[in-house]
Amino acid sequence: DIQMTQSPSSLSASVGDRVTITCRASQSINTYLNWYQQKPGKAPNLLIYAASTLQSGVPSRFSGSGSGTHFSLTISSLQPEDFATYYCQESYNIPRTFGPGTKVEVK
Amino acid sequence: QVQLVQSGAEVKKPGASVKVSCKASGYTFTTYDINWVRQAAGQGLEWMGWMNPNSGNTGYAQKFQGRISMTRNSSISTAYMELSSLKFDDTAIYYCTADSGDYVGNWFDPWGQGTLVTVSS
Numbered sequence: 001d002i003q004m005t006q007s008p009s010s011l012s013a014s015v016g017d018r019v020t021i022t023c024r025a026s027q028s029i030n031t032y033l034n035w036y037q038q039k040p041g042k043a044p045n046l047l048i049y050a051a052s053t054l055q056s057g058v059p060s061r062f063s064g065s066g067s068g069t070h071f072s073l074t075i076s077s078l079q080p081e082d083f084a085t086y087y088c089q090e091s092y093n094i095p096r097t098f099g100p101g102t103k104v105e106v107k
Numbered sequence: 108q109v110q111l112v113q114s115g116a117e118v119k120k121p122g123a124s125v126k127v128s129c130k131a132s133g134y135t136f137t138t139y140d141i142n143w144v145r146q147a148a149g150q151g152l153e154w155m156g157w158m159n160p161n162s163g164n165t166g167y168a169q170k171f172q173g174r175i176s177m178t179r180n181s182s183i184s185t186a187y188m189e190l191s192s193l194k195f196d197d198t199a200i201y202y203c204t205a206d207s208g209d210y211v212g213n214w215f216d217p218w219g220q221g222t223l224v225t226v227s228s
Contacts, residue, residue: 031211031212032212033212034212034215036152036215038152043202043204043218043219043220043221044144044152044202044215044218045218046214046215049208049211049212049214049216050211050212050214055216087151087152089152089214089215091208091212091213091214094157094166095168095169096142096154096157096206096213096215097154098144098151098152098153098154099151100151101151101152
């Protein structure tokens with residue numbers, strides 16, 4: 001199975017900050033990498049698929065990059081509604097492994 | 108709109124089974140594989156398995172092999188996940204989600220609202 005790691009596990013930031021979360025795969029997954037946002041008490045919500053494609057309706061302040069084993073999610077200017085937990089997920093293989101998550105908290 | 112609606116919360120005793128339903132609407136049910144993902148309180152997302160609603164083919168995470176079953180009733184666009192021999196640490200929110208995608212990959216969208224399964228004596 002492919003192992004996914006994320007860093008940091010949590011971060012504190014202020015509104016307007018630029019935030020970057022990294023995700024690593026234990027083997028090359030090309031660009032088969034998705035990002036989800038989850039708010040407390042809610043189901044996860046797809047933000048980015050295929051490493052860098054923004055899902056319809058997702059604000060353009062979110063962007064994704066990377067290929068192979070190294071990926072990143074960037075929020076260019078953090079908004080109040082962006083405080084949440086973010087998960088990466090590989091879709092290269094079965095099982096569809098998720099990263100452990102990164103919690104973005106208010107500084 | 109495309110959506111998945113799950114059945115309500117369940118409370119089960121250890122050793123019992125639970126069956127959670129997931130009704131699809133807004134798209135042709137057989138188009139996308141249905142996956143199940145669970146999340147224990149304060150924990151991350153754990154992939155459990157997938158089912159092709161057209162063929163009924165399934166694939167399960169090794170952790171759940173032998174005590175999980177995913178089925179469907181295509182006439183009512185509903186998928187089911189049954190987990191047996193429940194243990195206390197099966198207490199979690201269980202989500203169904205559609206495995207969408209194309210030639211660039213696969214992704215989970217949409218998601219059901221989640222079903223809380225509590226295992227308690």
